[in-house]
Amino acid sequence: MEYAPAAPISIASILSPQNILRQVFGYEAFRGPQQAIVDHVVAGGDALVLMPTGGGKSLCYQIPAIARQQAGHGTTIVVSPLIALMHDQVGALHEAGVEAAFLNSSLSSEEAATVEKRLLRGEMTLLYAAPERVTTPRFLAQLDALAERGQVALFAIDEAHCVSQWGHDFRPEYRALTVLHERYPGVPRLALTATADDLTRADIVERLQLEEARQFVSSFDRPNIRYTIVEKKDATTQLLRFIEREHEGDAGIVYCQSRRKVEDIAQTLCDAGLKALPYHAGLDAAVRQANQDRFLREEGLVMVATIAFGMGIDKPDVRFVAHLDMPKNIEGYYQETGRAGRDGAAADAWMAYGLQDVVNQRRMIDESPAGEEFKQVMREKLDALLALAEATDCRRVRLLGYFGEKSEPCGNCDNCLHPPAVWDGTDAARKLLSTIYRVQQMSSISFGAGHIMDILRGKDTEKVKQYGHETLSTFGLGAEFSEAQLRGVLRQLIAIGAVGVDAQAFNTLYLTEGSRAVLKGEVTVQLRESVSTPSTKRSRRAGVTAPAAANLGVDDQVRFINLKAWRAEVAREHNLPAYVIFHDATLAEIARRSPQTLEDLQGISGIGEKKLQAYGEAVLRVISLSNS
Known part of the structure; x- marks a missing residue:
């Protein structure tokens, strides 16, 4: 749909960014580095902005857009891949009295033509458009016409991590945005993202030709989010227990890897009396849109989704984000968990993960058609996430450290609140590796994790007897270890590359070059004790904001x-x-x-x-x- 022109606002006294912030958006003061960013961009400078979700990135280009238009520089073009974000932000700008519009696939050809005419007449302050549209000859010709009159104020490139092959949401069409600098060198550019490690950040700078741009890097910390990662046992039951104990009646997002699992979990939540909807790319587009609209407009609804859902969702009162399957890397995890608690009130990031998650993610990397250099980077990113999951120290320190930020233990993650017991799994790791080796020597074939653990624990199963594996020297050698302990050991061995998984042969295990160091005792394996999720209700951390109405009389x-x-x-x-x-x-x-x-x-x-x-x-x- 196209919005009707917004009622005009008085601009006689709001030329300064501070006045725009107060009189248009109703806020008295900028937050964090917002004012420095706004002042720099209003003055015509290029910038790369890294700011966490909920940190106020949109104001960093909306206020310069208004200020630069009032100074006679014309329209700001906001490049975004997110239809939901375009719709909501344009609606919010109209509510604030600012002329804005979007061009995307939700418009009819007649509606799009009307927006283009308004653009050429200089009737709007901001225009949102997808990267695919911005780089078309038709759109560039319209920009040429505006640029000739000096009426292109700013290019704001949102979700800038999409330009990088190292990022968690690479989109090739973003690469073509280099044309903006080449074609309109006098127009300032502002690239924004909530998630980028050093490698991704360098790639953004190179791909978007922002070498001379000033970089503004905010703290990645979201202190209102409590991070909890639990060992996956019965993930569905664990999720239900988590929601019922801590978030009954709250809005939340549950991420699953497969479409079928999304639908199964959504149905399970509904059967348990919760309001839940599915969202994945396989659903009819109208159903998907209707479900998203309900999530945005209704209270207390849980969206069960693949990672196709979430970007551009500005819903401020999402009280939890849960992962039933492990993401590919920390960037993805951070981006997805960041959708919780945008209002600054207490929120939860909860994840259940297990051995199969490690196997699946390793397999997807190894089977990828990408080059070996790319695969190796992806393995390192996965290893960093696995280290976060297996960590026995503060989760937040680990998470922020990944983005190059030093911090102190937070007191608001599961490890800080319930410090886990730690045990030395080196002996168990060596025995597991020895068992894999002896099985391969005896049978000339490989076996899966369950069978290897049965041998080591001395379980006299039919399969063990069928292959004569009860005669192996390691049979029963690890009887003192529980299955949960051995699964934890295997997760780490796979994570550090000491054990390989053959996806083509029913996820069977085999030794790698990395096995040697563990067998020789050169690498130690420290693990957290297998514990259940604490059953106590959440206790709000001092200094973390309560939901808006919590303290009202x-x-x-x-x-x-x-x-x-x-x-x-x-x-x-x-x-x-x-x-x-x-x-x-x-x-x-x-x-x-x-x-x-x-x-x-x-x-x-x-x-x-x-x-x-x-x-x-x-x-x-x-x-x-x-x-x-």
Whole structure:
């Protein structure tokens, strides 16, 4: 759909970024490095911005777009691959009184033509478009026409990690964006991402020709997110227990690797009385869109999805993100977990992983048609994630360390809250390797993990007897180890490359060159004890924000509930998620202050001039009725 032109806002006194922040968006102060970024870009500088999800990246280009247009520089082009983000951000900008539009596949040809005409007439402050469209001859010709008049203010390239083959979401079409610098060298460029390690960052700089750009790297820490990683035993039951104990009635996202698993888990959650929907690329496009819209607009809904879901989702009150299958790397894990707690309130990142996850990820890398250099980088990235999963020290220190950031133990991850016991698995590792070696020598064929562990633990199974493996010298040699312990050892051996997995032969195990160092005792294997997830309810960490309405009094709660009901009606009328109208934090502050006049509403965070004009009287009526 195309948005009708937004009601104009008064710009006589808002030329400064600070005034734009306050009068258009309703915020009194910038956060973190936002002001430095905005000032640099408004002045015409190029920049690469790394800022965590929820850190306020969009304001870093929206405010310069407004300021540069007022200074006569024309329209800002925002490059984004995300239709959902375009729709929500354009809707939010219209709510704030800013002219904006998008060009994507959701528009009819007539609607797209109308947007293009408005662009050429200079009627919009920001235009969102996908990278595939931006680099077409038709769109470039339109940019040429604008550039000749000096009416291209800024190129903002969102999700910039997509340009890098080392990133977790590489998109070849991003490579073609180099044409923007080559064709319009005088137009400043701002590349933004929430996730990039040093290798990916260097690739972004090279691919987008940002060598001279100033880099702004924010802290990657999301202190409101609690990280928990558990050993996978019965993952579905573990997930249900986690949700029921800690997040009953909360909005959340559950990530699974396969489409079938997505549908199975969604159905299981529904059968357990939870509101859950599936999302994956195999669903009909209309069903997928309807499910996404419900997730954005309804409260307390759980989306079960493949990684196809999530980018561009600005829903602020996602209280948990759960992984039932391990991602490919830390970048993917960080990006996906970052969708929790965008409002700054306490949230959870929970993951269950096991031996099969390690096997599957290794297999996908080894079977990839990519070159060996690429495969090796991917193995190293997987190893870093495995090290995070197996870690016995602070998860957050490990996670931030991956992105080159030093930190202290956080007190808000499972290892800090429930320090795990550690045991030396070196002896078990050597015995496992010896068993694999002797089985291969005796049978000339390989076997899977379960059979190898049965031999080592001395289990006299039919399969053991069939192949005569009870006669091996290592039979029963590891009887003191539990199956869970040996699976942990195998995970580490596969992770460090000391054991290989043959995917073509039913995931059988074989020794590698890396086995030698372990067998010789040159490598030690330290493991965490296998423990169940703590059954206690979460205790909120000091300094972590509670959900917006958590600390409201009884009368305040009544006003808050009524304000949310009013907001839901407005959101339905505008076909927008409720948080685009007002965030919960804004409604909570209104409820707390109980304003009586429009002047009382001024200065409340999230209420700019346009929203005050559009909704001020209605908000006051809701407050008045709530107080009567």
